[in-house]
Amino acid sequence: MRVDFRVELRSVGTALRLAESMLLAGGQRQARQNAWAAVCENRRYAAARELDGGPAGAPAGGPAKAARR
Numbered sequence: 001m002r003v004d005f006r007v008e009l010r011s012v013g014t015a016l017r018l019a020e021s022m023l024l025a026g027g028q029r030q031a032r033q034n035a036w037a038a039v040c041e042n043r044r045y046a047a048a049r050e051l052d053g054g055p056a057g058a059p060a061g062g063p064a065k066a067a068r069r
Helices: 012-023 025-052 062-068
Strands: none
Touching (some): 012 025
16 A cells, blocks of 8 residues: 655745654654743742742832832
8 A cells, every 4th residue: 555645845945844844843742841841830939939928038029019118
């Protein structure tokens, strides 16, 4: 059985973009996973900071509250 995957490529740039998308598909997936993991870690860090009352020496309520004083 022969499967034919012919695609009309109108330019070298189109061919390169197609090859790049095929070769880097796994890397793009990993990059999205890494980005989401970073977002989740940042949210955990922010939640922990709020529970602790912020960094040492910082006014309670954050910079916005300090500016209103």
